[in-house]
Amino acid sequence: MSKNLSALPSIKSKVAEMVTPTAEERAAVDRIAREVCTRAEAAAERHGIRVRAEIEGSVAKDTWIASDRDLDVFIIFPEGTPIQMVKGKGLEIAKEAAGKGWKLGYAEHPYVEGNIKGFRVDIVPSIEMRKGDRPTTSVDRTPLHTDFVKSKADSTLRSEIRILKQFMKGIGVYGAELRVGGFSGYLCELLVLGYGSFEGVLKAVSRWKEGEVVEVAGGAAQKSNMKGTLLYVPDPVDLRRNAAAAVTANAYASFIAASRAFLGSPDEKFFFPPRPKISSADLVKMLNEKESLIMGISFKCPAVPSDILWGELNKSLSRMAKAIEGEGFQVLDSAAWSDEAEIAYFLFELDRATLPNWRSHTGPMVYLAAESDNFLSKYLKNEDVVSGPYIRGSRWCVDLRRRFTSIEEIIRKDLPRMGISKHVADSLSRGFDLILGESLGTAASSNKELLAYLYDFVRKKPAWLQ
Amino acid sequence: MSKNLSALPSIKSKVAEMVTPTAEERAAVDRIAREVCTRAEAAAERHGIRVRAEIEGSVAKDTWIASDRDLDVFIIFPEGTPIQMVKGKGLEIAKEAAGKGWKLGYAEHPYVEGNIKGFRVDIVPSIEMRKGDRPTTSVDRTPLHTDFVKSKADSTLRSEIRILKQFMKGIGVYGAELRVGGFSGYLCELLVLGYGSFEGVLKAVSRWKEGEVVEVAGGAAQKSNMKGTLLYVPDPVDLRRNAAAAVTANAYASFIAASRAFLGSPDEKFFFPPRPKISSADLVKMLNEKESLIMGISFKCPAVPSDILWGELNKSLSRMAKAIEGEGFQVLDSAAWSDEAEIAYFLFELDRATLPNWRSHTGPMVYLAAESDNFLSKYLKNEDVVSGPYIRGSRWCVDLRRRFTSIEEIIRKDLPRMGISKHVADSLSRGFDLILGESLGTAASSNKELLAYLYDFVRKKPAWLQ
Numbered sequence: 001m002s003k004n005l006s007a008l009p010s011i012k013s014k015v016a017e018m019v020t021p022t023a024e025e026r027a028a029v030d031r032i033a034r035e036v037c038t039r040a041e042a043a044a045e046r047h048g049i050r051v052r053a054e055i056e057g058s059v060a061k062d063t064w065i066a067s068d069r070d071l072d073v074f075i076i077f078p079e080g081t082p083i084q085m086v087k088g089k090g091l092e093i094a095k096e097a098a099g100k101g102w103k104l105g106y107a108e109h110p111y112v113e114g115n116i117k118g119f120r121v122d123i124v125p126s127i128e129m130r131k132g133d134r135p136t137t138s139v140d141r142t143p144l145h146t147d148f149v150k151s152k153a154d155s156t157l158r159s160e161i162r163i164l165k166q167f168m169k170g171i172g173v174y175g176a177e178l179r180v181g182g183f184s185g186y187l188c189e190l191l192v193l194g195y196g197s198f199e200g201v202l203k204a205v206s207r208w209k210e211g212e213v214v215e216v217a218g219g220a221a222q223k224s225n226m227k228g229t230l231l232y233v234p235d236p237v238d239l240r241r242n243a244a245a246a247v248t249a250n251a252y253a254s255f256i257a258a259s260r261a262f263l264g265s266p267d268e269k270f271f272f273p274p275r276p277k278i279s280s281a282d283l284v285k286m287l288n289e290k291e292s293l294i295m296g297i298s299f300k301c302p303a304v305p306s307d308i309l310w311g312e313l314n315k316s317l318s319r320m321a322k323a324i325e326g327e328g329f330q331v332l333d334s335a336a337w338s339d340e341a342e343i344a345y346f347l348f349e350l351d352r353a354t355l356p357n358w359r360s361h362t363g364p365m366v367y368l369a370a371e372s373d374n375f376l377s378k379y380l381k382n383e384d385v386v387s388g389p390y391i392r393g394s395r396w397c398v399d400l401r402r403r404f405t406s407i408e409e410i411i412r413k414d415l416p417r418m419g420i421s422k423h424v425a426d427s428l429s430r431g432f433d434l435i436l437g438e439s440l441g442t443a444a445s446s447n448k449e450l451l452a453y454l455y456d457f458v459r460k461k462p463a464w465l466q
Numbered sequence: 467m468s469k470n471l472s473a474l475p476s477i478k479s480k481v482a483e484m485v486t487p488t489a490e491e492r493a494a495v496d497r498i499a500r501e502v503c504t505r506a507e508a509a510a511e512r513h514g515i516r517v518r519a520e521i522e523g524s525v526a527k528d529t530w531i532a533s534d535r536d537l538d539v540f541i542i543f544p545e546g547t548p549i550q551m552v553k554g555k556g557l558e559i560a561k562e563a564a565g566k567g568w569k570l571g572y573a574e575h576p577y578v579e580g581n582i583k584g585f586r587v588d589i590v591p592s593i594e595m596r597k598g599d600r601p602t603t604s605v606d607r608t609p610l611h612t613d614f615v616k617s618k619a620d621s622t623l624r625s626e627i628r629i630l631k632q633f634m635k636g637i638g639v640y641g642a643e644l645r646v647g648g649f650s651g652y653l654c655e656l657l658v659l660g661y662g663s664f665e666g667v668l669k670a671v672s673r674w675k676e677g678e679v680v681e682v683a684g685g686a687a688q689k690s691n692m693k694g695t696l697l698y699v700p701d702p703v704d705l706r707r708n709a710a711a712a713v714t715a716n717a718y719a720s721f722i723a724a725s726r727a728f729l730g731s732p733d734e735k736f737f738f739p740p741r742p743k744i745s746s747a748d749l750v751k752m753l754n755e756k757e758s759l760i761m762g763i764s765f766k767c768p769a770v771p772s773d774i775l776w777g778e779l780n781k782s783l784s785r786m787a788k789a790i791e792g793e794g795f796q797v798l799d800s801a802a803w804s805d806e807a808e809i810a811y812f813l814f815e816l817d818r819a820t821l822p823n824w825r826s827h828t829g830p831m832v833y834l835a836a837e838s839d840n841f842l843s844k845y846l847k848n849e850d851v852v853s854g855p856y857i858r859g860s861r862w863c864v865d866l867r868r869r870f871t872s873i874e875e876i877i878r879k880d881l882p883r884m885g886i887s888k889h890v891a892d893s894l895s896r897g898f899d900l901i902l903g904e905s906l907g908t909a910a911s912s913n914k915e916l917l918a919y920l921y922d923f924v925r926k927k928p929a930w931l932q
Contacts (some may be wrong), residue, residue, distance in 0.1 A: 257838065360798060
């Protein structure tokens, strides 16, 4: 496997150089963060509340990578504070700390997203917890994660963490948010702490199987949590929690495959994948050449926080795929895309655009007398019957006329009945565009990100395999 | 269920009248049969061999129905005669007994098919056996079957047997030959002996489930024979044998469904189903309206005995269906048809005529390192790859260009590689016609039987359900 590992040190140092923030960048981030903390504590004082405002996450741990423009500030209420107080007063304080132009974020728990000098600053109210306690809300663990990593990671390990994060970013599996379904920053940190180095992680990962249990940095596995998980990494700060719960099958497999490929032939492209410049005309040509039907449904992106948006998009997508397959099409591929602001797309690749005007319908076993009688009385004089009823093997069957024969008709008439999630359904009910085949290339012409996404959807090969 | 059973007696007497041979018919058959026996015994004497020539089957048992033009004459060698003698001298004697125009028949065992005054006379050499013995060849049991039924069936039961046979004929399940896969004459006789009357049989059958064991007329079931059979009727003459072994799932289910329907509403149409007069133009119209693709492959019928022909046709058909599905089509229905002399047809109903120019190919789990490496080295730089390789779920996949995209191409190029049986393959290699959609209606215009068969193939509804 490791023929060219001699190239590894120079690749790592190049990557490290690119992802380690400069002294100026650090100073800028630090200034912003301290400003927000000060404002938060001042606001709390005005409300007559005693809280601690603290920088958390990768900035506090000094494991952030230069391209990240995210910053976490926590407003920490004392142990035992009622959750309603945190949700009410905590949010007030967060808004005041954010300054102008904030918006509300919401995962399981409300917080404020501020935009300060090009940085996205998440200001999150939480409740103090101690190692081993049960958290009141899931964010309460974050300060403990910060402390844990700060206490374990020296500057060498921090550099290894940055390199791993950039690797995950390059192969598209960095981030626990639903949009990615990949590996959180904290999980990257745990893996490096456990395996000691970037290549230590990759060597272990390249041998991962399904249902891997990784006990790193004092995280002892609890058997009851292991069932049915793809990857189980006990959180050293709260052993009941699987730090890898968000990792999807695709992200897991991609990380394994990419680790193996990288160790076989280390290359910078894993960290910084080349993005081909793709024009609308190129995409039209590609779509034209592929004889399957690629279909897009574009609509206004619902104004909901990112994780809610992607939860709804993913659920709606899989229900639509099921409904379309139920009609008799083969769904060869499907995906959701959104800029999280203006537009969202459902994408489907189907084996065809239209179906024959009937489908075969299988009824009861001939042996079941009552069921057979029902079947026959239902279909013997039914206008939708094209052929039959007839017996095939041991069962009654009948060929029935279809309501719709084109995918276009099905989408236009049946979309509301496909089990679409609430906010997406609301948006779709206000209108959508149905775009078939090469027209997708034209429709995406003004949106570079969408063009790139569609290119990947058609080409399918991961960038690190090119 | 039995609302209108009051109509039953008059229907039965009408049917009995139509199927019971007249005195003249009996006399004619008797004359022919005795003539053949006399000729056989004379021929044996010329060869210096002592045999017994005997009328067997439904004529001997007086259970034949008027429309049947079949007659069995057995040349019975004494117990212990070597099988080679039977196959050699026996066949010689049979040929001499047949007179002009005979041809060789062959099931498991050679015999002679004579054509005498419009009757098909099977002249079959066999070896005497006694009840309970193991037969040397399967035909050796026939004289015991004749004796058994003659000893049990009085004229009332013989009439019931005739009515049941005509019922089975009407619904298309009469005959154990491979073409039908249904109920032999002897099995009909056993059922009537067991259940006492035509309606006794139907009442029992309408309650049959899968794996029915029917011990009639002293046939005690042997457990070792029961496994996995749909219907097990121990032969009272040889308990090791299942007299219902030839019954296919379709024939079994059809008999049950028709029995139930008949008892619910007795009608002559079950015995003499109306055959709509269908023209080539009607069929063209029907084929045109059905948006699936109906395809016929017509070729010269191989000159082999009926059971060999149908064995090969059925086996070839199911292999072709498998191959066609393997290419990506849905086989909605398939059938073989032949006049057993001039032509044979394979018929397929497919969901479409062409496929997209590529198909998805699923590779190994990403976890399997060696298999993944093989997969990648095979497809990374392969000209047949349209998209990918990519990861879906936990597996490597790749979209590959198809060799052929139309069913026409596939049949023309790949038919020889579909596992066609010998004689059929020989015939196909000498040429075939591929006939698609409505052209089938035109191609069948001069053949009434084929027209009727195609009509059924498209319409699918059994005649007794119309």
